[in-house]
Amino acid sequence: MAKLYFKFGAMGSSKTAQALMTKFxxxxxxKTVWxxxxxxxxxxDRVENGHRITEARSRIGLCAPADAIGEDDDLIELFAAREGRIPTDVIICDECQFLTGRQVEQLKYIVDHFDLPVLCFGLxxxxxxxxxxxxKRLFEIADSISEIKSICRxxxxxxxxxxxxxxxxIITEGDQVCLGGNDKYVGMCYRCYYERTHAAEK
Known part of the structure; x- marks a missing residue:
């Protein structure tokens, strides 16, 4: 029986690399991977011949083209349209934290009604x-939840x-979404985070 998997980790835990290795x-x-x-x-993202191309790219250099999912996209409809052209064996979602709760529910529907495994990687x-x-929604309804571990300094x-x-x-105020990599974010333990944020407030 297929499952909805949520594999989460802090920044720098090689989530995208694992997603791409799973795809490989x-x-x-x-097997055909969506x-x-x-x-x-x-x-x-990159622009080629005037067209924007979305990619999943890891820090170690692995990359692959990906379909960009808009906030208002219905994943069941997109899956059905794709299935008519390209039968799919598995769905892999990178940066799944940016999905809406409704889209997570749609992925769960695909798992349950099409017996198709869905693997989500994210923060x-x-x-x-x-x-x-x-x-949050993945923690609530995923069939399998596992942590991709990394270490603090x-x-x-x-x-x-x-x-x-x-x-x-360390910045503690601002918008929830601010895109960046190692230049803007670092994974750390809560103790170090607490000590540094409280030191900054003094």
């Missing part, structure tokens, strides 16, 4: 340690996605 493993077995990514994340919480809507497990300013100080 399926394709090596002659790789999707919320359109709000444009960090890895659990934002820079204020609050859950993203997509991640101190050696403890990283659980917080700290946002940094240009000087490397």
């Amino acid at each position: 493993n399926y394709e090596e077995k002659d 790789l999707i990514k919320p359109a709000i994340d444009t960090r890895d 659990r919480a934002d820079f204020q340690t609050l859950m993203f809507p997509g991640s 101190c050696g403890r497990k990283a659980t917080v996605n700290a946002r940094l300013d240009a000087a490397g100080n």
Whole structure:
């Protein structure tokens, strides 16, 4: 029986690399993968011949084209339209924290009604340690939840996605979504996060 999987980790835990390696493993077995990514994340987009191309790209250099999913897109409708052209064996979603709760429910519908596995990779919480809507819904209805572990500089497990300013100080105010990589975010344990944020307030 197919399942909805949620694989979460802090910034720098190689979530996208694992998503792309999973894609490769399926394709090596002659399975067709539908790789999707919320359109709000444009960090890895490129323009070719006047057309914007969305990609999932990892820090170690792995990359693959992905279909951009808009906030108002209905994933059941998109899946049905694609299925008529390209039968799909598995769906992999990178940066799933940016999905809406409704879109997560649509992925769960696809799992249950089409017996198709869906693997979602993303963050659990934002820079204020609050859950993203997509991640929250995945915790509520995913069939399988697992953590992709990474470590803080101190050696403890990283659980917080700290946002940094240009000087490397931790920012605790701002919009929930602010795109960036290692230049703007660092994964750290809650203890280090607490100590640094309280030191900044003094």
